[in-house]
Amino acid sequence: MTEKCGFVALVGAPNAGKSTLLNRMAGAKLSIVSPKAQTTRFRVLGILVRGAAQILLVDTPGIFAPKRKLDRATVKAAWTGAQDADLTLLLVDAKGGLNEQVTAIAERLGKERRRAWLVLNKTDIVPHLKLLPLTDALSKMAPFEEVYMVSAVTGDGVAELLDAVAAALPDGPHLYPDDELTDLPDRLLAAEIVREQIFLQTHEEVPYGTTVETESFVEKPDGSVRIEATIYVSRAGQKAILIGDGGARVKEIGQKARGHLGQLLERTVHLFLNVKERSGWDDERARLKALGLDDPD
Numbered sequence: 001m002t003e004k005c006g007f008v009a010l011v012g013a014p015n016a017g018k019s020t021l022l023n024r025m026a027g028a029k030l031s032i033v034s035p036k037a038q039t040t041r042f043r044v045l046g047i048l049v050r051g052a053a054q055i056l057l058v059d060t061p062g063i064f065a066p067k068r069k070l071d072r073a074t075v076k077a078a079w080t081g082a083q084d085a086d087l088t089l090l091l092v093d094a095k096g097g098l099n100e101q102v103t104a105i106a107e108r109l110g111k112e113r114r115r116a117w118l119v120l121n122k123t124d125i126v127p128h129l130k131l132l133p134l135t136d137a138l139s140k141m142a143p144f145e146e147v148y149m150v151s152a153v154t155g156d157g158v159a160e161l162l163d164a165v166a167a168a169l170p171d172g173p174h175l176y177p178d179d180e181l182t183d184l185p186d187r188l189l190a191a192e193i194v195r196e197q198i199f200l201q202t203h204e205e206v207p208y209g210t211t212v213e214t215e216s217f218v219e220k221p222d223g224s225v226r227i228e229a230t231i232y233v234s235r236a237g238q239k240a241i242l243i244g245d246g247g248a249r250v251k252e253i254g255q256k257a258r259g260h261l262g263q264l265l266e267r268t269v270h271l272f273l274n275v276k277e278r279s280g281w282d283d284e285r286a287r288l289k290a291l292g293l294d295d296p297d
């Protein structure tokens, strides 16, 4: 069998389910997920093998009209992630249907004449009658080669999508070792898992005012790992909320994150969290760089 390999970008509006679908397709938790929009902030690569094909699946941040420097950098990272892809999958939350964000992305894909497929997600919570009109409307905006309907949560339709993607990739040698799952370093994964808990456990502007950096990641002789991470917030009030009464919130964030990390890294994790106020971190070049984001200006 001839080897196949190619980059496949998942793009879409915030909250469409891109990261959920990446994790489902990869069969592993690689990208963090939350019910809140704008969870993903940088490109995450999932490496999957399907038959003779190595699918290099790129999860990207949701695309929207950004205002903050961090958000502009995030949206820029999404389009950059799609730029070099052999195939772009536009993931649309079928429950949410058409809105300005989805229309803008579809029209841009159409204009750039990228090789693109349409994937309608969340079919588990949408009456099937709604799917056809949505497909028709979107197909007028860009010449999608194919249309798939999936549920990233139940896995419905995902095997078919994977088979089709594998068959559509160009011939070529696998670019990564087949047993690798991602190129995300463990330090970054640790910070992301903490950030996921912040998205799940805090509300309003707090998750958006927060970033997490791993300060140290030390493997111990007994096989365990000691991780120290700092949670940066942009305002004093956010720090108080994150710490919680008598430190209850940050303790809960740490406990949940430690459990998840232990599973993902398959060893005992000792996690130490610090909360620091640093106003304007979301405008700082150094912080954006730490996230692997380019300056948007």
Ligand SMILES: Nc1nc2c(ncn2[C@@H]2O[C@H](COP(=O)(O)OP(=O)(O)OP(=O)(O)O)[C@@H](O)[C@H]2O)c(=O)[nH]1
Pocket (backbone or CB within 6 Å): 012, 013, 014, 015, 016, 017, 018, 019, 020, 021, 032, 033, 034, 035, 036, 037, 038, 039, 040, 041, 060, 061, 062, 063, 121, 122, 123, 124, 125, 150, 151, 152, 153, 154
């Ligand atoms: N019912 C249902 N919910 C889904 C499905 N896929 C994703 N979700 C939910 O939608 C929410 C957003 O999922 P994410 O995977 O974080 O979405 P995303 O597109 O990566 O979002 P951003 O990173 O913010 O752009 C989460 O609460 C998911 O559980 C699906 O197929 N069905």
Ligand SMILES: [Mg+2]
Pocket (backbone or CB within 6 Å): 018, 019, 020, 031, 032, 033, 039, 040, 060, 061, 062
């Ligand atoms: Mg995401």
